[in-house]
Amino acid sequence: xxxxxxxxxxxxxxxxxxxxxxxxxxxxxxxxxxxxxxxxxxxxxxxxxxxxxxxxxxxxxxxxxxxxxxxxxxxxxxxxxxxxxxxxxxxxxxxxxxxxxxxxxxxxxxxxxxxxxxxxxxxxxxxxxxxxxxxxxxxxxxxxxxxxxxxxxxxxxxxxxxxxxxxxxxxxxxxxxxxxxxxxxxxxxxxxxxxxxxxxxxxxxxxxxxxxxxxxxxxxxxxxxxxxxxxxxxxxxxxxxxxxxxxxxxxxxxxxxxxxxxxxxxxxxxxxxxxxxxxxxxxxxxxxxxxxxxxxxxxxxxxxxxxxxxxxxxxxxxxxxxxxxxxxxxxxxxxxxxxxxxxxxxxxxxxxxxxxxxxxxxxxxxxxxxxxxxxxxxxxxxxxxxxxxxxx
Numbered sequence: 001x002x003x004x005x006x007x008x009x010x011x012x013x014x015x016x017x018x019x020x021x022x023x024x025x026x027x028x029x030x031x032x033x034x035x036x037x038x039x040x041x042x043x044x045x046x047x048x049x050x051x052x053x054x055x056x057x058x059x060x061x062x063x064x065x066x067x068x069x070x071x072x073x074x075x076x077x078x079x080x081x082x083x084x085x086x087x088x089x090x091x092x093x094x095x096x097x098x099x100x101x102x103x104x105x106x107x108x109x110x111x112x113x114x115x116x117x118x119x120x121x122x123x124x125x126x127x128x129x130x131x132x133x134x135x136x137x138x139x140x141x142x143x144x145x146x147x148x149x150x151x152x153x154x155x156x157x158x159x160x161x162x163x164x165x166x167x168x169x170x171x172x173x174x175x176x177x178x179x180x181x182x183x184x185x186x187x188x189x190x191x192x193x194x195x196x197x198x199x200x201x202x203x204x205x206x207x208x209x210x211x212x213x214x215x216x217x218x219x220x221x222x223x224x225x226x227x228x229x230x231x232x233x234x235x236x237x238x239x240x241x242x243x244x245x246x247x248x249x250x251x252x253x254x255x256x257x258x259x260x261x262x263x264x265x266x267x268x269x270x271x272x273x274x275x276x277x278x279x280x281x282x283x284x285x286x287x288x289x290x291x292x293x294x295x296x297x298x299x300x301x302x303x304x305x306x307x308x309x310x311x312x313x314x315x316x317x318x319x320x321x322x323x324x325x326x327x328x329x330x331x332x333x334x335x336x337x338x339x340x341x342x343x344x345x346x347x348x349x350x351x352x353x354x355x356x357x358x359x360x361x362x363x364x365x366x367x368x369x370x371x372x373x374x375x376x377x378x379x380x381x382x383x384x385x386x387x388x389x390x391x392x
Contacts, residue, residue: 271285318336
């Protein structure tokens with residue numbers, strides 16, 4: 001059976017953490033190869049800095065007209081060791097749980113959903129107690145949390161729900177293909193798979209049906225869905241409840257352009273750019289911040305960026321930064337071990353919940369002509385940041 005360890009996505013900037021389904025990912029890989037060729041040719045003309053982000057994605061317009069806008073205004077430079085910890089910036093969104101449990105996502109300011117021993121549990125930091133919601137008959141490969149139910153898809157494509165307050169799990173039906181994104185509403189399960197298209201099924205059971213007008217869309221965060229171009233950039237945002245459709249002003253040359261209902265972020269010339277979906281409010285973030293993996297948007301207005309500090313011996317450098325796209329407020333998560341360049345923050349699926357072991361230290365382990373970053377120490381508790389609980 002799959003355990004909670006298998007559900008944990010440890011986000012690595014140099015690894016293949018991605019929300020891109022295979023059909024888009026294959027196009028991305030081809031564009032990366034093309035860019036690497038262009039970079040090798042250009043290397044003879046100018047010295048290039050060491051690449052600190054995953055390879056780029058060139059932009060395909062897919063018939064979309066792009067508006068030329070003024071250059072993005074730069075944000076002030078920041079010193080990594082001066083970034084305040086997220087635990088100080090947003091204390092209302094922080095909780096701590098025993099390190100024996102790996103959190104799936106935060107349910108409230110004090111409650112964290114756990115999956116272990118083939119069951120869902122909730123840990124409440126206010127009481128220090130864990131309560132069992134119910135057994136999980138089929139191990140989840142994708143999990144969603146709604147107001148009334150926790151839903152999941154199994155590796156066998158079965159779709160299940162369990163009351164959020166606890167009870168018996170119930171099989172709702174079966175998907176026709178792998179489930180990449182999943183949501184549970186008051187009356188339906190909604191999901192997207194490997195190919196474009198958003199499907200739904202009544203919670204009472206039935207046959208999957210393609211939602212009206214959703215044949216070219218991919219589910220984002222309910223009720224929103226995205227249309228992507230061939231390069232993996234979000235070009236349109238659709239509210240599946242109201243039918244409202246918003247075209248995204250994708251900057252020329254953008255890589256990995258990702259959006260919430262209002263705010264977007266991506267790379268232009270390998271620098272993070274932030275703007276509203278309509279292109280207003282555009283600004284370039286300091287070179288200290290880099291994209292974290294391939295999808296670093298946490299919710300509509302918060303993103304996770306990796307911190308670049310070339311002095312590996314500098315103390316007090318966070319592993320990453322949660323950045324408020326609207327206000328520019330930022331908070332550091334985790335802390336890099338002086339002398340070691342690396343380390344990661346935990347995140348499961350695309351939930352807006354981050355966790356890390358503040359007592360652990362990183363070290364570089366090399367064997368069989370390969371090296372990796374490992375941890376030692378810690379093991380007592382995880383610090384959990386529930387981005388959805390941040391008050392502005």
